[in-house]
Amino acid sequence: MISLLRIIPLFQVLTHVATKDKPKDTYVGIEGSTLEINCEYADGYQDYIKYFCRNLCKYDDILIKSESSNTVVSEGRYTGLDNVSQQKFTVTIRNLVLEDSGEYYCGVERSGWDLQDKVKLFISGVSTYVAGSKRSKDTYAGTKGSTLEIYCDYPEGYQDYVKYFCRDPCADDDILIKSDNSISKRRYTLLDNVSNRNFIITIKNLIVEDFGVYHCGVEKSGTDILTEVKLFISGVNMNNKLDDSYLGVEGGPLKIYCEYADGYQDYIKYFCRDPCKNDDILIKSESSNTLVSKGRYTGLDNVSQQKFTVTISNLILEDSGDYNCGVERTGMDLQNKVKLFISGNPFHFHTTTHPPASTKQSRTTSSTSAPRTSETSSLFCVRV
Structure with a gap:
């Protein structure tokens, strides 16, 4: 059966930045x-x-x-x-x-x-760091399939030191690129701009799995300088192709947009977990433009936009899996498969010092203003 239902290209990760002083007042979006x-x-x-x-x-x-x-x-x-x-x-x-x-x-x-x-x-912008009137040095938003530049600042006096970029927890196998052996490695390039005291990491052909926590590193005697970086990846690629997979973060909400064809405005819509038997239906519409709720699920059938929007709150890892957006009709319902991937929330940070790697010097988190042994990060939440 050819489905007339399609998914809006909104596999996006939208950040909601929260700080101690001003919670819930700063949002980051992607062009x-x-x-x-x-x-x-x-x-x-x-x-x-x-x-x-x-x-x-x-x-x-x-x-x-x-x-x-x-x-x-x-x-x-x-x-x-x-x-x-x-x-x-x-x-x-x-x-x-x-x-x-x-x-x-x-x-x-x-x-x-x-x-x-x-x-x-x-x-x-889809291929630049998140920026406002002041540059955000540790949170970047990229778009699936595009290119992202990450700017790693370092203090005066470290111009001649080896720089690297690694994925948390930054053991030897986690190093993605290093200035002493290559300026280009697979999807990564590194350019050390000593006059500006920063090195630029470029990641090409972004994928959803790039979402997570990274570090900009400066290798030195004793403990390395590490600056934490968070990456958020949106699933809409540069060609605006449809994507039926959504990425959510444990504990957060996730919004799924199911678009349907003209003529089905007055039909009942639903969202179900595969194989979509009666007990698998999670939320069902009642009437147009009316919000319905059931447990962690809410649904809204916006007939003017021809889409049924499902919101799942308090995500858990077990929410990962196959689902369907459905339209009830005589005979066979219209259904389109949706895949959900729920990631453990990597953004609830506490003060930490990385243990020494087995074959190289130990590393510790630091700000770029002066070397120190640890850094406490603000809380970052993801709104998707």
Whole structure:
């Protein structure tokens, strides 16, 4: 059976950067992809109008505004959904451009002064490091199939030392490229720019498995200098081909977009785990533009966009596997297979010192301003 159902090319990993001082206010997206912003509000404001705005938030700066609870609203590249049961107004921005980087506000209309929370967006080009007004030195977003450059800074005085790039935990077998033996090795190249005191790692033909934790290293007597780097890889390749595989991170949410053909707007949609018998159905639509929930699953059938959106919360490793997006109809249902890959969350860091490698000097994590024995990293979460 030829399926009329297809999957939106959104196998994307979107980062939500959280720090001690300002949690939940900084988002990183990839040029050309989609970014979701969750605007939470306090109990008692469920029936108030919510909005999302840029700059000074004057009337012309409002990008999207809610109309009624649990109803999708759309305006250009923006959609909004006020989920009153979860007390959050979710804004989705499609087809991200670099100019989307900047400051925004989540707002709640009320008498007197509106309630507003500042949100910062940083949009990365598909083949460059994540950048905003200040460069983010340790978090990079790349696109499957493209090329990514990673900038590794080092302190004054280390210009003549050997540099390398390795995957955590950086034992000998984890070293991907090193300046003393090659400037090019398989998909990796290394260029040491001594005048700028940084070396540039270029990774070609990115794959989903490149997602993870790495280190920029400077080899020296005693303990090496290691600077931690996190890579997030989006599954949309440079040719915008469809991809039916999604990558999630343990503990986080994952959003799956199932697009269906014209004419099926009034049919029931569902999401099930293979082989999709009755007990395998995880969530099913009830009516158009209405949010339905069941355990860790929520579903929304947006008939204007002809897609059934499934969100899985609190991902576990066992969620990895084969699923199907389905449309109920007389005879055989329409189904399209979806693969989920759930990664253990590598971004809950604590202070650590790497043990010595068996055949080379021991290495320890350090910032690039001055050598030291360890570094505590901020918490990074992935929103996909």
